[in-house]
Amino acid sequence: MDPSAPTASPDDAHPSEGAAPLASTPDAPFRSGFVALIGRPNVGKSTLLNQLVGQKVAITSPVAQTTRNRLRAILTTPSAQLVLLDTPGIHKPHHLLGERLVQSARGAIGEVDVVLLLVDASQPAGRGDGFIVDLLRHSRVPVHVALNKSDRVGADAEDLAATYRELLEADAERPRHWPLHACSALRGDGCTALVEALAADLPPGPMLYPADAVSDQPEQLLLAELIREQVLSLTREEVPHSVAVRIERIVEDEAGGKGKERTAVLATVLVERSSQKGILIGKGGQMLKAIGQGARLQMQKVFDGPVYLELFVKVVPNWRSHPGRLAELGYRGD
Ligand code: GDP
Ligand code: MG
Numbered sequence: 001m002d003p004s005a006p007t008a009s010p011d012d013a014h015p016s017e018g019a020a021p022l023a024s025t026p027d028a029p030f031r032s033g034f035v036a037l038i039g040r041p042n043v044g045k046s047t048l049l050n051q052l053v054g055q056k057v058a059i060t061s062p063v064a065q066t067t068r069n070r071l072r073a074i075l076t077t078p079s080a081q082l083v084l085l086d087t088p089g090i091h092k093p094h095h096l097l098g099e100r101l102v103q104s105a106r107g108a109i110g111e112v113d114v115v116l117l118l119v120d121a122s123q124p125a126g127r128g129d130g131f132i133v134d135l136l137r138h139s140r141v142p143v144h145v146a147l148n149k150s151d152r153v154g155a156d157a158e159d160l161a162a163t164y165r166e167l168l169e170a171d172a173e174r175p176r177h178w179p180l181h182a183c184s185a186l187r188g189d190g191c192t193a194l195v196e197a198l199a200a201d202l203p204p205g206p207m208l209y210p211a212d213a214v215s216d217q218p219e220q221l222l223l224a225e226l227i228r229e230q231v232l233s234l235t236r237e238e239v240p241h242s243v244a245v246r247i248e249r250i251v252e253d254e255a256g257g258k259g260k261e262r263t264a265v266l267a268t269v270l271v272e273r274s275s276q277k278g279i280l281i282g283k284g285g286q287m288l289k290a291i292g293q294g295a296r297l298q299m300q301k302v303f304d305g306p307v308y309l310e311l312f313v314k315v316v317p318n319w320r321s322h323p324g325r326l327a328e329l330g331y332r333g334d
Contacts, residue, residue: 029204032081033113038136040128043120044148048185049073049086052195053214074213080199081207085112114142114201116194121147121182124163133167137174142201144179146194151184220247223299227267227311230294231280234287239279242272264308265299270316277313288313 037045053073075082117136119129136143145168147161161180168178179197183190224245231243248266269291271277281288292311299307 028079030079030081030206031199031202032083032205032208033202034083034085034111035114035116035198035202036085036112037116037118038132039118040120040132043118044185045086045118048118048146048148048183048191049084051185051188051191052082052084074209075195076207076209076211076213077195077199080202081209081211082195082198082202083208112141113203114144114198115139116144116146116198118146118148118185119164120149121157121160121164122149122152124160125167129164130167130170133170137171137176142179143176144181144194144198144201146185147180147182148185150182150189151187157182220250222302223247223250223265224267226298226302227269227291227295229298230291231269234290234294235279239271239276242276243280244270246270262306262308263299263303264310266310266312268312268314270314272315272317274315277315280313 037049039045050073052075073084073086075084115136117132119125145164147164150157153160161182165180169175181190181194181197183194185191224247227245228243231239231245246268248268249264251264251266252261269280271280279287280291282290288311292309295311296307296309299309
């Protein structure tokens with residue numbers, strides 16, 4: 001586990017000093033613990049995380065497999081604290097990066113108090129869902145199922161839900177309880193009830209993070225993700241999965257000498273081929289300019305102040321297949 005980031009982990013979940021439960025009574029103790037979000041790519045895991053936490057902590061995209069690192073988002077209610085682990089979608093690995101993503105998601109299942117399996121219930125259950133459900137049948141901890149994208153279903157809602165019920169109950173030899181929750185991560189419908197159900201399955205315990213914390217993601221990673229998000233939304237399919245972002249420097253300075261803090265961010269966008277570099281830069285630098293502007297606006301929200309962003313593009317052939325380079329960029333298979 002990364003020694004630099006977490007202040008609490010599933011392995012050393014003991015009381016942090018001064019963190020007192022907000023509304024615990026002998027009848028309803030304060031509860032805390034870890035919840036893993038598991039599901040195929042694109043079912044809405046990152047969207048749900050952002051919805052629950054009430055602000056942007058994970059990047060989302062219509063392109064599958066955009067979440068590369070495991071992210072912890074923290075949700076504190078009057079009676080519980082949930083530490084949510086966003087995992088990369090589980091899928092069949094094609095190259096080293098893919099394998100690391102699957103390892104990371106599988107690892108998460110083994111070290112949490114509750115698993116939340118997210119499915120896209122606007123579509124019938126498919127083989128990809130079956131693969132994950134089979135992984136989860138052996139889970140020692142409760143597995144809740146969120147039937148997400150409820151805003152996209154109409155009269156067919158029950159029929160669609162039935163395809164998931166059938167899948168979950170397919171193994172008669174190992175029957176288990178799978179609480180189902182219809183929700184819309186995008187709109188928020190059903191999310192309060194979902195959180196209450198998850199919290200009820202956490203063990204009694206103290207707060208693990210300060211009540212106002214929303215994420216334990218290092219700032220640099222968040223900034224890199226904001227740039228990658230712009231690349232994903234502005235370029236076409238051939239580029240996104242070949243892109244990594246490295247933050248070189250973050251400097252606070254006083255712009256214009258008026259005592260106003262400005263944050264300067266220098267970042268390098270790594271691609272695998274020079275043709276991709278060309279696409280990223282665009283005609284007359286237009287594409288890179290648009291990526292930079294989009295990311296800068298998001299960063300200004302993070303810093304709550306002006307941001308100067310400078311982007312470079314660099315070709316690093318096959319960065320995805322080099323363990324050393326993956327580690328350098330923070331992709332761990334833990
Ligand atoms: P992840 O790969 O599981 O993390 O999926 P994302 O959170 O990145 O979402 C994938 C796509 O599904 C994005 O375009 C989201 O806007 C969309 N999406 C997620 N949740 C919902 C939902 O509840 N309703 C609808 N209509 N779209 C959703
Ligand atoms: Mg995601």
